[in-house]
Amino acid sequence: SLLDNCEALKWAYGVIFELFKKFGLALEHDKSEVFHFDWSHSKDNPPVDLGYASYTGATPLKPKLYWRYLGFYFDCKLTFTEHVRYYSTKALSTVKAMKMLGSSTRGLRPVQKRVLYCACVLPIVTYGFRLWYFAAARCKGALHHLSTMQRSAALWITGAFRTSLTGGVEALAGLPPINLLLRRLSERADYRFATLTPTHPVRAFLSRFNCGTIAPHPSLSIQTMSELEIFRTSGTLFEPGVRLMDRFADQVHFDDCKISCGDADKKLKHRTKHLDKLWDKISENIGTYYAGTDARRYQAIAASILFSGGVERWRTRHVAGKVTAPDAQLYAIRSAIVNATSRND
Numbered sequence: 001s002l003l004d005n006c007e008a009l010k011w012a013y014g015v016i017f018e019l020f021k022k023f024g025l026a027l028e029h030d031k032s033e034v035f036h037f038d039w040s041h042s043k044d045n046p047p048v049d050l051g052y053a054s055y056t057g058a059t060p061l062k063p064k065l066y067w068r069y070l071g072f073y074f075d076c077k078l079t080f081t082e083h084v085r086y087y088s089t090k091a092l093s094t095v096k097a098m099k100m101l102g103s104s105t106r107g108l109r110p111v112q113k114r115v116l117y118c119a120c121v122l123p124i125v126t127y128g129f130r131l132w133y134f135a136a137a138r139c140k141g142a143l144h145h146l147s148t149m150q151r152s153a154a155l156w157i158t159g160a161f162r163t164s165l166t167g168g169v170e171a172l173a174g175l176p177p178i179n180l181l182l183r184r185l186s187e188r189a190d191y192r193f194a195t196l197t198p199t200h201p202v203r204a205f206l207s208r209f210n211c212g213t214i215a216p217h218p219s220l221s222i223q224t225m226s227e228l229e230i231f232r233t234s235g236t237l238f239e240p241g242v243r244l245m246d247r248f249a250d251q252v253h254f255d256d257c258k259i260s261c262g263d264a265d266k267k268l269k270h271r272t273k274h275l276d277k278l279w280d281k282i283s284e285n286i287g288t289y290y291a292g293t294d295a296r297r298y299q300a301i302a303a304s305i306l307f308s309g310g311v312e313r314w315r316t317r318h319v320a321g322k323v324t325a326p327d328a329q330l331y332a333i334r335s336a337i338v339n340a341t342s343r344n345d
Contacts, residue, residue, distance in 0.1 A: 002036055006048045009034065013050050029055060035067045038076050045076065072128050080132040081141070088145040091124045095153045104159025113157040114174055121153060125178075126185060133182050146178045176324050283310040289343070291336035295328035302328045304336035314339055 013032075020027045029052050036045060047060035055061035066082045067074040073083035098116060102108035108116070125146055133139055147166065154169040155162060170177060176184070196203055245252060257271050282290050286309040295302040303317040316335060 002038060002044055002046050005036070006046055009048050010051055013052075017052065029053065032061055034061050034063045035074075036063050036076055037078070072131060080128075083128060084132060084142040084145055087124055087127055088149050091121050091146075092149045092152060094121050094124065095149065095156060099156055110157050110159070110173070117153045117157065117175075121149075122181075125149065126182065129182055130186065130189065133186060143179050143182075150175060150178050171325070174325075180324075283307075285309075289313070289340045291340060293329070293332035293336050295325070295332045302332035302335070304332050304339075306336060306339055313343075 049060045154173040157173040293304040306314040
């Protein structure tokens with residue numbers, strides 16, 4: 001129990017004090033601190049009577065509610081709620097201070113605001129997130145605090161109204177939802193763990209799925225988000241000569257189109273004529289399939305249409321969900337390619 005622990009701490013402190021005294025050293029009692037770790041549901045946090053002034057009798061040493069170490073805030077239950085609250089509040093204060101750099105009508109442009117947010121605020125929010133964000137962790141409340149902070153940043157970046165939907169302003173600002181951001185960072189850390197050599201000392205602190213040939217640590221274990229996933233750096237698809245662009249370089253063509261704001265209408269008309277000519281040329285070949293794909297950013301649709309000989313052959317649409325714009329667009333392209341390559345005609 002905690003009371004037994006207090007008695008053990010008092011005895012251990014007395015032993016340390018006598019050792020210091022024999023070595024001719026002074027132990028400053030007023031700099032002593034105590035912190036209890038307790039997994040029980042009890043809220044007891046008893047003080048410790050060290051037996052030395054000024055922490056004895058009616059003025060015992062009161063334990064702290066939170067313990068700060070290397071910038072991490074620990075609580076008695078190791079829920080890290082104070083850690084999340086502190087850094088989310090710090091990030092929110094930083095976002096509010098950034099508002100003096102520009103508004104919706106003056107100052108920094110939205111793209112510059114986004115770069116500033118990603119470079120200065122996100123490192124604050126994600127500091128030490130692996131302490132509380134892991135597999136089967138109960139972090140709904142923590143994610144709510146971070147989502148509130150990012151919503152404020154997205155409103156500042158886009159200059160939108162305060163009543164705008166969170167998902168919409170995040171999509172317009174080019175910010176992935178905070179849960180997807182943390183998942184991506186966590187998966188990157190898992191991949192770095194997987195690329196360690198089998199005898200790397202760090203593997204001793206990983207779970208039994210990732211410890212390699214080293215015996216796991218008896219009391220410490222880091223639980224990753226994707227334990228059962230096997231990541232191989234020497235896979236067949238990663239070898240030069242097997243990748244898509246290595247095998248079909250002459251069949252893959254990227255036709256980039258950059259339209260500036262100055263003469264957007266003129267370039268858009270020119271681009272439309274170019275695509276119309278390309279459409280007519282491809283339509284002449286009946287055995288050629290060509291597809292059109294498009295996707296929306298947030299909780300919308302990834303759609304694709306397949307043509308051959310100027311006739312529509314197939315179309316589909318899928319719910320994109322909470323993903324980034326490139327992910328939704330890549331899924332639409334993949335859907336069209338899979339259907340085109342699986343047709344028998």
